[in-house]
Amino acid sequence: IYMSGAFVPLIFLGFFVLEYGIRALERRLGGLFPEGEQSPLLRIHFRNVLLCAIVAFVCVLPVLYLYASAPDLAFHRAQQALFTNPRINQGDPWGTLWRSWWGNLAAFGLSSTWLTGQSPGNLLMPVPLTWLFLVGLAVSIWRIRRPVYLFTLLSWFVMLIPSILSPDSIPHAARALGSAIGAYTLVAVGMLTVAALIHRLLCLAVNRCTRRPEVCWGSIGRIGVTGVVLGGIWWGTAPILYAGYQYYFNEWPRTNDAQAAFHLYAVQLAAEMSKETNPRAVFLLPRDTAAGDVNPNYTVIFLHNGPAGYAWVIDDERTIEQTLNEALAGRDIAHVVRWKASKHTGADPKEVIRYYLEKRGHYVGTRRFKFFDFETYQLEQDSTSTDETLWPSDLVFGNVLQVIGYAYGDASGIGPVRETTAPAGDLMWARLRVRLLREVTDDLKLSVMVRDRTGHIVGQIDKLLFNNIFHQGTSHWPPGTETDMYFLVPILPATAPGRYQVALAAYRASDQVRLTATNSKKQTDAANLGALTVQRNTAAPDLDTLRLTHRLHREVLPGLVLLGFSGPHEGLKPGAHATWALVWQARASLDQDYQARLWLLDPEGTEQPISAAAPLAGTDFPTSQWAEEEVVRGWFDGKIPRDAASGEHRLVVRICDRDGRLAAEAELGDVTITGWERRFDVPAMQRFVGANFADRIELLGYDLQLPDATHAAPEVVLYWHALSPMEVSYTTFVHVLDQEGRVVAQVDHVPGEGAFPTTGWLPGEVITDRFVISAAPDQLASAYQLEIGVYDLDTMERLPVLDRAGAVQDTRVLLPVNPSSPQTDEP
Numbered sequence: 001i002y003m004s005g006a007f008v009p010l011i012f013l014g015f016f017v018l019e020y021g022i023r024a025l026e027r028r029l030g031g032l033f034p035e036g037e038q039s040p041l042l043r044i045h046f047r048n049v050l051l052c053a054i055v056a057f058v059c060v061l062p063v064l065y066l067y068a069s070a071p072d073l074a075f076h077r078a079q080q081a082l083f084t085n086p087r088i089n090q091g092d093p094w095g096t097l098w099r100s101w102w103g104n105l106a107a108f109g110l111s112s113t114w115l116t117g118q119s120p121g122n123l124l125m126p127v128p129l130t131w132l133f134l135v136g137l138a139v140s141i142w143r144i145r146r147p148v149y150l151f152t153l154l155s156w157f158v159m160l161i162p163s164i165l166s167p168d169s170i171p172h173a174a175r176a177l178g179s180a181i182g183a184y185t186l187v188a189v190g191m192l193t194v195a196a197l198i199h200r201l202l203c204l205a206v207n208r209c210t211r212r213p214e215v216c217w218g219s220i221g222r223i224g225v226t227g228v229v230l231g232g233i234w235w236g237t238a239p240i241l242y243a244g245y246q247y248y249f250n251e252w253p254r255t256n257d258a259q260a261a262f263h264l265y266a267v268q269l270a271a272e273m274s275k276e277t278n279p280r281a282v283f284l285l286p287r288d289t290a291a292g293d294v295n296p297n298y299t300v301i302f303l304h305n306g307p308a309g310y311a312w313v314i315d316d317e318r319t320i321e322q323t324l325n326e327a328l329a330g331r332d333i334a335h336v337v338r339w340k341a342s343k344h345t346g347a348d349p350k351e352v353i354r355y356y357l358e359k360r361g362h363y364v365g366t367r368r369f370k371f372f373d374f375e376t377y378q379l380e381q382d383s384t385s386t387d388e389t390l391w392p393s394d395l396v397f398g399n400v401l402q403v404i405g406y407a408y409g410d411a412s413g414i415g416p417v418r419e420t421t422a423p424a425g426d427l428m429w430a431r432l433r434v435r436l437l438r439e440v441t442d443d444l445k446l447s448v449m450v451r452d453r454t455g456h457i458v459g460q461i462d463k464l465l466f467n468n469i470f471h472q473g474t475s476h477w478p479p480g481t482e483t484d485m486y487f488l489v490p491i492l493p494a495t496a497p498g499r500y501q502v503a504l505a506a507y508r509a510s511d512q513v514r515l516t517a518t519n520s521k522k523q524t525d526a527a528n529l530g531a532l533t534v535q536r537n538t539a540a541p542d543l544d545t546l547r548l549t550h551r552l553h554r555e556v557l558p559g560l561v562l563l564g565f566s567g568p569h570e571g572l573k574p575g576a577h578a579t580w581a582l583v584w585q586a587r588a589s590l591d592q593d594y595q596a597r598l599w600l601l602d603p604e605g606t607e608q609p610i611s612a613a614a615p616l617a618g619t620d621f622p623t624s625q626w627a628e629e630e631v632v633r634g635w636f637d638g639k640i641p642r643d644a645a646s647g648e649h650r651l652v653v654r655i656c657d658r659d660g661r662l663a664a665e666a667e668l669g670d671v672t673i674t675g676w677e678r679r680f681d682v683p684a685m686q687r688f689v690g691a692n693f694a695d696r697i698e699l700l701g702y703d704l705q706l707p708d709a710t711h712a713a714p715e716v717v718l719y720w721h722a723l724s725p726m727e728v729s730y731t732t733f734v735h736v737l738d739q740e741g742r743v744v745a746q747v748d749h750v751p752g753e754g755a756f757p758t759t760g761w762l763p764g765e766v767i768t769d770r771f772v773i774s775a776a777p778d779q780l781a782s783a784y785q786l787e788i789g790v791y792d793l794d795t796m797e798r799l800p801v802l803d804r805a806g807a808v809q810d811t812r813v814l815l816p817v818n819p820s821s822p823q824t825d826e827p
Contacts, residue, residue, distance in 0.1 A: 100163075124176070136189035267303060268369065289314060408530070429488055436479055643762065688700065702717060
């Protein structure tokens with residue numbers, strides 16, 4: 001049914017009203033028009049109007065039937081498509097209508113972009129035909145008092161109104177289809193006008209040259225010239241028209257857009273849905289609120305004839321839980337349709353449907369088809385077990401995002417969902433409600449983590465914050481916007497049973513910088529929400545799910561097998577901290593609690609321990625508690641010695657019994673250490689400073705190279721002197737300040753762009769740290785001072801600058817941009 005056909009009667013109504021108005025105006029203006037030209041309106045147009053009215057009535061009859069038989073459905077469909085729908089206008093209805101008005105007119109060439117030498121980007125016709133349309137439009141407006149031109153103009157404009165009023169795409173080609181008759185009639189008027197003009201100019205030229213006007217003013221000459229002109233126009237547009245023909249009939253039908261336009265995907269979907277023989281199964285068909293149209297697909301409704309049920313699930317979070325509860329009542333199986341060829345391919349971007357299904361059951365698998373997929377879930381929980389009561393929170397991130405409430409629990413489908421437990425290798429659910437406190441220019445992301453007491457992450461999911469309905473990021477939210485976020489956090493297989501912490505972090509999507517978390521207790525970059533008890537794996541994990549970078553399958557003790565490990569093996573710096581996760585399997589019961597330690601052996605055979613001795617899978621799960629065939633992961637934090645030489649070293653794990661005696665040893669492989677050339681003498685420099693940062697680092701001095709013929713950007717070279725060993729990898733920075741103290745350019749990095757981390761500095765060592773300041777010339781023109789400092793990236797805390805007596809002076813050193821002489825600057 002072509003719903004836009006309801007506008008056809010407006011063409012006739014508008015024609016008679018305007019024709020009557022034009023005739024009345026002519027009578028009022030009297031002498032401007034020849035007398036006797038007017039005839040009774042209906043007598044002139046009766047036959048043509050009657051014929052058109054009969055045809056129009058036949059065309060509009062299906063629409064009238066729809067409105068008569070299902071008025072609520074018809075009017076609801078119209079309301080969904082109109083610019084007044086908030087899902088389409090996104091809070092700006094009149095602005096949307098204005099853009100739709102000019103966008104639809106631009107599709108027919110009525111655009112100011114021609115003045116820039118470019119054609120509008122959304123033309124519905126080739127450029128040559130568009131120009132002919134514009135000519136025909138101008139001629140028809142000039143001749144509007146003639147009924148044929150008036151009717152042509154109205155048939156184009158009135159049938160364009162549906163596309164203007166329903167701007168979910170601009171122009172909406174399907175809804176503007178009715179205007180094609182009038183539009184191409186105007187193209188024909190333009191063609192004939194151009195032909196007549198060329199004919200007239202040709203006759204004038206011939207008359208001027210031969211003074212024989214009968215040569216070209218005869219009917220044969222007029223027809224001949226017109227034929228040549230029209231043939232030339234069509235010949236010029238033939239390649240474009242042929243390319244359009246080829247695309248429309250040979251290429252486009254094979255695309256997903258074509259399948260969506262003609263609902264061919266829906267035909268296959270209905271056929272596949274009908275093959276489900278389980279009457280306790282249900283198909284969930286998501287509808288995307290951001291797409292504007294959330295009505296059911298009537299092709300699927302008409303063609304589906306299987307015993308399984310189906311439900312249309314609008315991804316509006318205010319109603320989606322109730323919709324799912326009703327759809328899943330009495331069901332054992334749920335198939336979620338994931339669209340590939342529909343305007344609803346973006347449905348449920350927050351994964352709310354999956355969130356609820358995992359809480360009530362578990363994922364089984366996916367069947368894939370050309371235009372859609374079926375995600376299948378086995379349901380195990382009833383609707384009363386999905387309690388969503390949130391615990392209140394006073395947590396705020398970066399003074400811009402407040403966590404109002406949260407809840408988390410078991411999404412394995414085995415135990416009660418409100419229990420703060422989850423089996424290893426399964427899922428934990430979490431729900432957060434957040435409020436934007438003030439306007440932000442960045443889209444923000446949330447990260448939900450499960451980590452042990454030493455910070456090792458055994459589960460993590462990061463998600464972009466979306467609001468409801470429009471699915472926009474925080475950069476589009478007004479202050480005060482509240483939304484819920486839904487997480488399903490996978491717990492790593494082989495995670496040792498015990499108590500873990502659920503933590504939350506927020507960060508900017510553009511640069512991944514975390515926002516400081518503040519609550520009534522403290523400030524940090526990630527806040528703990530509460531404890532989670534991880535239980536044993538419900539089934540032996542598959543080896544491919546263990547994320548091993550090295551597989552060993554080595555029996556190190558009777559009944560104890562080292563399956564493999566994950567961790568770095570190259571690019572390690574002296575003093576670097578690194579973590580290795582070793583995965584063990586108990587082939588038999590172990591009678592005592594073992595401990596392990598990592599060792600590093602250099603090419604000369606010198607060995608050094610790089611980790612502390614620790615239980616194989618943490619203090620909460622000693623080896624004596626391991627069940628037979630149990631697979632468990634243990635974390636070992638190591639530190640490369642500061643004085644480690646560059647080259648390949650062997651990594652070894654040594655296992656000791658309860659008395660500390662060596663029980664077994666296993667080689668894990670080679671690791672490559674990449675160091676740097678050490679320097680302990682003080683090099684020459686332009687300017688000496690001598691600033692003491694917390695008795696750990698001394699800024700000896702610096703070189704400053706301003707832009708010139710060989711340096712496009714200013715360069716600053718800092719000379720650091722290590723005063724004591726450091727356990728923190730500090731970040732050094734150079735900020736360019738103007739006279740008001742504002743930062744106009746900056747570079748923050750690990751010394752040497754990461755090549756010289758402070759954890760590897762030896763006492764007395766001198767490090768050369770080069771900064772290239774990239775900034776616009778107008779920014780650098782206001783440069784007045786350099787701000788130098790050192791901070792811990794994890795806490796953002798700067799090292800204090802001490803005077804000779806050890807008193808804190810500042811957290812930075814200020815240096816002039818244009819030093820006059822190589823003298824010492826005091827901090």
